[in-house]
Amino acid sequence: MIHVRINGKLLEAKKGETVLQLAQRNGYHIPNLCYHPSLKADGACRMCLVEVKGANAKPNSLTTACTLTVKEGMEVLLDTPEVSKHRNTILEMLMALVPDSPVLTKMAEEYGLKEIRLAQGDEVCIKCGLCVRICDEVVGAKALAMEGRGTETTFNPPFNEPPERCVACTSCAFICPVQCIPVKKTNDSITIWGREFDRLKCTRCGRALDLTEEHMALMMTRSSHLKPEDLNVCDVCSRKEVLGTMKSLVDGQITLERVGK
Amino acid sequence: MEKTFIVIPEKCTGCRTCELSCAYSHPMASGQPGNPRIHAYNTKPPLEKGIQIVCLQCDTAACMEACPAFALQRNLETGAIEVHLDRCINCHACFNACSFGNIVLDPNNRVAKCDLCGGDPKCVQFCPTGALLYQ
Amino acid sequence: MERISSPNALLDVIKKHQDARDPDKVRISVCQGTGCIASGANSVMASFESTLLEKNSSVELLGTGCHGFCERGPLVVIQPEGTLYQRVKPENVNEILDKTIGNGEVITKLLYRDEAKNTYEKEQDVPFYKHQERIVFAMNGHIDPSRIEDYLAMGGYGALAKVLLNIEPEQVIHMVTKSGLRGRGGGGFPAGVKWKSCRDAEGSPKYIICNADEGDPGAFMDRSIMEGNPHSVIEGMIIGAYAIGATKGYVYIRNEYPLALLRLENALEQARELGLLGDNILGTDCSFDITINRGGGAFVCGESTALMMSIEGKVGRPRVKWQHTAKKGLWGNPTNINNVETWANIPPIMDRGVDWFTSIGTGDVSNNPWGGSKGTKIFSLVGKVNNTGLVEVPMGISIRSIVFDMGGGIKNSQKGRTFKAVQTGGPSGGCIPEQYLDNPIDFDELTRLGSMMGSGGMIVMDDRTCMVEVARYFVDFLKEESCGKCTPCREGLRAMSEILGRIVKGQGRHEDLVVLEDLASTMSVASFCNLGLTAANPVLSTLKYFRQEYLDHIDKGECAGRQCQDLIKYTISEENCTGCTLCARKCPTKAISGEKKSLHVIDQELCVRCGVCDDVCNFNAVTILSGPER
């Protein structure tokens, strides 16, 4: 066990975990915009700044909790004036970039950032990169790209055209901390990144599934146990089939009907 | 030896108390009850019998294999496959993958499934006819 | 040439080439560095070739690497006397061959003449060279970089033979540590310490990298080393590979350096042919080879993790260092990275020993490799200085000595131009004002002055340089070059650029300076990589030393450097104008009118403030007004 102090409290840390993970596990809240537990930390947004002492840290050094691996004897302070000053400047930069985000506005209220002194832009994306990383590293569709560089950096499908490799799993839209990736769902289609996908229909009842042909194909690459005949049946029909099996076990004669709606 | 979740359709009346207890013991982040992860079906008259459907905690679980984020992990103490919502990326792959319809969507569109209430299933506790057992 | 079978055999080969080289032989060396080529050295070389052929002369003609004195190119040096001819044109070739080679006569008009009209015959007497101490550049100008024989004849690869014969890898590392050699690429990290942690790290294969992505604008010493003496870099890398236990090396070179790439590729081929690279180098059990990777024009790829990402075939953005790259670098394996100049310092250290190396420079590194700065550093002396070029000087020399002794002072001082600052360390560095001209400069002193060594760019600025504009330039440079990953660097630079853009237009506010300082302070603690952490340095150092210039822009709309186009106005003074019409003829927008021999007038509506009238005026008649007087 590794011993780390957070805000003075002695905690037991697991080998290899980060300060952010340790803090979250122990109920401390460290603001962050580019961290997701299913991904390796990237250290891009820099909101999770903490102050570190001990364990060979330079005096009063600030670093990001998401990329800081615990070390024996480490002391971490979450809310020093230094941390709060720089965190607020970073938040101010983000709010200048994306002025109308309720998520950022709420953070500003929480951390006492009152004034945006920087020229305001009109973007909606805070450029945290989660969408690209989740698509690449977790979903595995690799449909999106971080393009350009400097202030012109963008996160979108390659060349900002409807993405060929996208499967419409919509995870990117879900994970986006400022919810800036629009998804349109109708009974027949899912539209994301400017591409419209047909929704598969349940082969039994014809109900629209939350699944596309492309997503199904990607899922099947994850395991040979996943078969189309299982995937394109809705949950209700799946249960009906189970019922059928059970019914024949209990009583061969009866017919079944769901209670309620 | 792990305990086993047993359904006894002969004793089920289709009263859906199990569903209610499940929904209330698994509230969403907002505090509202979630959707039940167990389903009780009753049969049409003349036979007043019911059947319950609940996650089998499969050994080779399609939901786990379909999840790209390792958000579904087996609890080694209870044997239950649990959804770790912090890791979940809401792609609904598990929801589509389960051939038994035992992954459900909460009203907030997040996936949910039976987690055996951490070893003390509330549905078993509240079943008035003893149609559910966990032993 | 034949493959060499052992280190001893290599020593014999070197001896053979050394003996074959007659130091008293008449040799014409024509600089073929990029700078001289830009000034027409190719045609001078061609002219020598054809004329010598015509005359059936046996005089040896040598196309060498960069001599450093780029300002005065094309440069031709006649050995063994060392007569330096500058700004040589093809039409001078016959005269040189007839008079100097034929009769031993010196052609005065081709000699270097300083501002005080003194002429200098010999290269080593020219002030630009006289104060230098050339270790890395020792062979530049004396060898043809495309011939390994020339390098061998100067004792090249002797250090490698010595190391393979007598020195254990650990001992090599010990020597490098004791020498106090610090990374010449910017960080100034002791090379030996880095090598040791890579050698001690678990994992195989181990890699070494030569960072030749010389991205600092205004610095070009690495280019000149690669163009002028590529084998010195290769030899340094082989010794490094032997010491560290690496089997594979990479050179990551800028795409903007086509000539350096060519020379390096050629040198690698020759080294392989001789068995200096490849399996079982010189018959030993050390195997090592080098691959070249070309960059694509991204400043951030000079950052070590970004560079490694790029070699791995990914986009060159810095990644999280969970462990030091010495332990987990390229493809997760132990990797040591040094820049070109650092690698080129290795052979001389191995050859001439630690004591010799530590006798040059500052501080005491006997117990602490950070205790001083040892050896020499090549600076690229550019900007508003008379003698631009590359100078290799001992650590601890003063800026004054570089700028005034070697650089010959400020350009156009006869027009009243004076020294204002030097900018060192590239975009991550800072501007050093006049009061520190006499400080002895080394890694630590430059950092203390709010700048840094960087790769050694030294851009001289005169009173006609606006320091706010300089800060804006660097911020805009970095705004484009930032990889775009982390918020403070990307958005901090965007915000700074907007603010500085307003100030240079005269639309600044006092609060802007506070905001600039807040942004700078956050960027320098919270950014992801060193590019972001140091990106605010040009703003911080100009705010520190030249705050008044910022205030003048804001309060009075005055640009002290007379550079900010929105704040200046060109006029022609009645007193000095002779009506020569030169400015009117040169003006690109025909904004200047006036009869011959009478006062010319600038139409302010048409004037685009390009400054060409001022550049061409021989009578100092163009004045630039700014602030209230405008």
Added chain:
Amino acid sequence: MDLAKVDQIVEKYGFDKNAVLAILQDIQVAYNYLPREAINKVSELLSLPLGQISSQATFFSSFSLTPRGEHIVTVCMGTACHVRGAPRVLSELERELKIDDGETTADGKFTIETVNCVGACALGPLVMVNGNYHGNIDTAEVSTLLSAYR
């Protein structure tokens, strides 16, 4: 569009997925820019997601995604050139050719590009035309310089 050269280039690098940057550089030399069709082809030949290629192609400043002119006029914007008047030279070029930095003239003759230092700092301001260096250029010399290529 004839993509045979793309096949050759990719083959030359042994279909090495790590060599994307070098492959793109060679393609730019062969076609004078990076045609979209060529990028798609590289993605296909290397079985790499298009995004992995597009991110490289848009990250490095030496790549152009639009066709470039017959003559590439590159203005060095390094610090040394900057303090010696590179911005003035650039604006003069832009005036003379009536295009902005990064654009190509309507007749397809010239493209203006900027580069952050080519390492010929002693000769600033420096302009390269088709890779040939021209040092110490002042605004008055711009039109003479261009006339050689017109």
